[in-house]
Amino acid sequence: MTTTTPQPLxxxxxxDAAVHVxxxxxxxxxxxxxxxxxxxxxGCSGLTYILDITDxxxxxxxxIIEENGVRLFVDKKSYIFLAGTVLEYSGGLNGKGFVFNNPxxxxxxxxxxxxxx
Amino acid sequence: xxxxxxxxxxxxxxxxxxxxxxxxxxxxxxxxxxxxxxxTNTGMGMGAVLTTNKGRIIDLLSVxxxxxxxxVLTSGNATEKVSDWIDxxxxxxxxxxxxxxxxxFHFRVISPSSEIEILPDTTAIEPFHxxxxxxxxxxxxxxxxxxxxxxxxxxxxxAVNGDFIQSKLDDYLGRxxxxxxxxxxxxxxxxxxxxxxxxxxxxxxxxxLPYISFNKGCYIGQEVVAxxxxxxxxxxKLVKFEWDSEDPELSGKAIEDExxxxxxMTSSLxxxxxxxxxxxxxxxxxxxxxxxxxxxxxDILAS
Numbered sequence: 001m002t003t004t005t006p007q008p009l010x011x012x013x014x015x016d017a018a019v020h021v022x023x024x025x026x027x028x029x030x031x032x033x034x035x036x037x038x039x040x041x042x043g044c045s046g047l048t049y050i051l052d053i054t055d056x057x058x059x060x061x062x063x064i065i066e067e068n069g070v071r072l073f074v075d076k077k078s079y080i081f082l083a084g085t086v087l088e089y090s091g092g093l094n095g096k097g098f099v100f101n102n103p104x105x106x107x108x109x110x111x112x113x114x115x116x117x
Numbered sequence: 118x119x120x121x122x123x124x125x126x127x128x129x130x131x132x133x134x135x136x137x138x139x140x141x142x143x144x145x146x147x148x149x150x151x152x153x154x155x156x157t158n159t160g161m162g163m164g165a166v167l168t169t170n171k172g173r174i175i176d177l178l179s180v181x182x183x184x185x186x187x188x189v190l191t192s193g194n195a196t197e198k199v200s201d202w203i204d205x206x207x208x209x210x211x212x213x214x215x216x217x218x219x220x221x222f223h224f225r226v227i228s229p230s231s232e233i234e235i236l237p238d239t240t241a242i243e244p245f246h247x248x249x250x251x252x253x254x255x256x257x258x259x260x261x262x263x264x265x266x267x268x269x270x271x272x273x274x275x276a277v278n279g280d281f282i283q284s285k286l287d288d289y290l291g292r293x294x295x296x297x298x299x300x301x302x303x304x305x306x307x308x309x310x311x312x313x314x315x316x317x318x319x320x321x322x323x324x325x326l327p328y329i330s331f332n333k334g335c336y337i338g339q340e341v342v343a344x345x346x347x348x349x350x351x352x353x354k355l356v357k358f359e360w361d362s363e364d365p366e367l368s369g370k371a372i373e374d375e376x377x378x379x380x381x382m383t384s385s386l387x388x389x390x391x392x393x394x395x396x397x398x399x400x401x402x403x404x405x406x407x408x409x410x411x412x413x414x415x416d417i418l419a420s
C-alpha cells in the first residue's frame with residue numbers, strides 16, 4: 001500500500017498579475033520592490049485582503065514565495081486564510097484589477113474585497 | 118426600589134476587556150457598527166454593536182479610552198465570546214486583548230452624581246464619556262450612562278478596592294438587587310444580552326440605531342445592516358408591553374394577534390415586558406396575547 005503526504009497549499013501569482021505588480025512597483029519608483037499579501041479583520045464579510053508594494057523586506061514571521069519574478073511576503077497567520085489562493089489580474093474596462101481566487105472563502109461581499117471562512 | 122437613588126454591583130453582570138496596542142481603535146472600528154476611530158482622547162467613549170457577517174447582534178459594547186488603551190464593557194455572559202471574536206480577527210495588528218473582569222470592580226449608581234459628595238459631578242458629561250477621578254482616595258473611571266430617561270454613573274477600578282468603594286456607596290445609597298435592576302432595565306427599554314441582544318435579531322430591529330454609523334465605511338456585517346436600512350427591510354420592531362397580572366413569566370413565549378403568531382416576548386417581569394413583533398403591529402395601544410395573557414404595546418423601542 002502506498003501513502004501520499006498532502007502537500008501544503010501554496011499561494012501563487014499568475015503571470016499577468018506579476019506583470020502588473022512590476023508595473024505598479026515601477027510607477028511607485030520601487031522597481032525592485034516586493035509584494036506583501038495578507039488579510040485583516042473587517043470588511044462586510046469578516047476578513048479583508050491586503051495588497052501592498054513594499055521595499056521593507058520580509059518580516060520574521062513571513063513566508064516568502066517567489067513566482068513569475070515577484071516575491072510575495074505573507075505573514076503566517078494570514079497564510080492560514082490564504083493557503084491555495086491564486087492571485088490573478090482582471091484587466092479591461094470591466095476588469096476588477098487584482099483578484100484573489102481563494103478556495104477558503106465561503107462567502108464574499110458584494111464588492112469582492114472581503115470574505116468569510 | 119426608589120428609582121432616583123441606589124446602586125447595583127455589575128461586577129458579575131458585565132464583562133471588562135482591556136485592549137492595548139497601536140491598532141486597537143482601528144481594529145474595533147472594523148469590527149463594530151460605530152465610528153470608534155472618533156475616540157481620540159482619554160475619557161471618551163461610545164456604544165457600538167458587535168455584529169456577525171450576517172448583520173446579527175453578538176453584543177452591545179461600551180468602548181472607553183483609557184490612558185494605556187481601551188476598556189471595552191461587554192454583557193457578562195458574552196465576555197468570552199467577544200474576546201474570542203476580537204482575538205480571531207487580530208491577525209497582523211498590534212493588539213493585546215485581556216479579560217480583566219476579575220481584576221476590576223464595576224458599580225452602577227442610579228442617582229444624579231451631584232447628590233453624592235464622594236462622586237465627581239458628571240452632569241455635564243455626555244453619555245458614554247467619562248473622567249478619571251479619585252473616589253474616597255481610590256482611582257476610578259467614572260462614566261456617564263443613560264438608562265432610559267435616567268442618568269446613571271458607572272464606577273470602574275481595581276478589584277482590590279471594590280469592597281472599600283462599596284462600603285462608601287452604602288453610606289449614601291441603597292443596594293439594588295439584580296431583579297430590581299432588571300425591572301428598571303425593562304421599564305427603561307434597555308435590551309439585554311441573551312434576551313434582545315442575540316444572533317436572532319439585527320441592531321435595527323433591536324433599537325440600536327444610535328450606535329450605528331452609516332458613513333464610516335466597512336465593518337463586519339455592514340453590507341446587511343446598510344441594506345436593511347436603505348431599503349427599509351426591517352421586518353420586526355422591539356416594543357415594550359404591559360399587562361395586568363404580575364405573575365406570568367412570558368419570556369420566550371410567542372405573541373399572537375387573532376391567533377396568528379406575530380412575535381416573541383424576550384424579557385418579562387411582573388407585568389412588564391419587551392418583545393419583537395411585526396412592524397405593522399408595532400403601534401402604541403395595540404393589544405395582543407402572549408400565553409393567553411392580554412398584553413398592550415406601551416412603547417416602540419425601535420424607530
